[in-house]
């Protein structure tokens with residue numbers, strides 16, 4: 125199947141497997157109306173439930189991402205006054221929403237390899253550029269489908285993240301120098317060598333990740349707002365596209381407002397929003413924040429994410445590291461584990477309530493995008509009791 129790719133900004137279409145338009149903006153697959161929720165009999169418990177509006181069929185080897193839990197936390201509802209739901213994307217196969225996009229990206233790579241009839245013994249390859257979660261997800265989904273994977277990671281990537289990615293045995297390339305430019309270099313290399321590059325905001329990834337919006341509205345019709353962290357802008361674009369497809373098919377009339385969140389230390393999209401600009405300009409890449417998964421100084425879909433915010437009547441907010449870590453602890457206090465980048469969602473919800481953008485009784489979904497690797501830094505305190513004093517544990 126060759127689906128038309130389209131530029132959201134200038135409307136140009138192409139049937140070539142390009143990721144970006146000549147105008148500079150990212151392409152996506154043309155909006156496909158979602159006209160009805162799939163019948164219950166078609167419930168697969170994964171993104172493939174929405175196969176009718178996905179660009180490929182479920183690959184034979186697939187990790188079945190999606191269908192993540194929607195949590196309701198009584199304490200947070202009381203504190204915020206909102207009708208609040210939290211979508212726990214950390215419960216995807218490799219711990220983040222990236223699996224939704226990787227699964228479809230891998231499916232597209234398989235299909236292209238099939239069409240090009242790669243010689244036997246020369247398995248198709250998928251590649252990505254990532255700080256962590258996307259490399260992990262792409263490597264795992266490729267392994268499931270029997271594809272080779274190449275991941276480009278920054279030279280100074282944390283050992284714990286590298287070890288997690290390495291478990292799926294992709295080819296790992298550590299790259300020094302301008303990491304932002306690598307996004308474009310990888311697309312170009314892929315086009316030259318016939319490798320499917322599944323970067324953060326390519327059409328196939330956006331297609332897989334739009335199912336997040338479907339799941340939210342299928343579970344909670346009439347949502348007023350969706351809050352999610354933004355880095356490259358790929359996922360925000362995907363949620364927007366999902367909303368447009370539900371509206372085109374008559375499943376939703378008023379789009380919920382999209383509120384996007386960035387870390388104050390690296391917030392080019394929020395800056396453009398505050399300045400009432402229509403275009404996101406890169407900022408200096410020396411950002412240091414606990415929210416490393418969302419620290420992109422030159423977001424390739426930043427301008428598209430901004431368009432999503434304007435179209436839905438939302439906003440882009442920045443939250444600082446103190447607020448992020450406070451939110452991460454608050455979530456842990458109710459049993460929910462997230463990485464700092466995802467805790468930004470709760471930090472932003474708190475700020476939006478205080479600022480009055482979200483009002484008591486609003487129906488709001490916060491997306492917890494990922495669980496993160498290992499510990500969150502620092503040893504926890506222990507009680508210091510010994511075996512000899514065990515019987516004092518419950519008595520003080």
Ligand SMILES: *Cc1c(COP(=O)(O)O)cnc(C)c1O
Nearest residue numbers: 257354355356357358359493494
């Ligand atoms: C990738 C990622 C994001 C940001 O998504 P973009 O599509 O790059 O905007 C947010 N949170 C987590 C946990 C991620 O892995």
Ligand SMILES: [Zn+2]
Nearest residue numbers: 131134145147
């Ligand atoms: Zn264009």
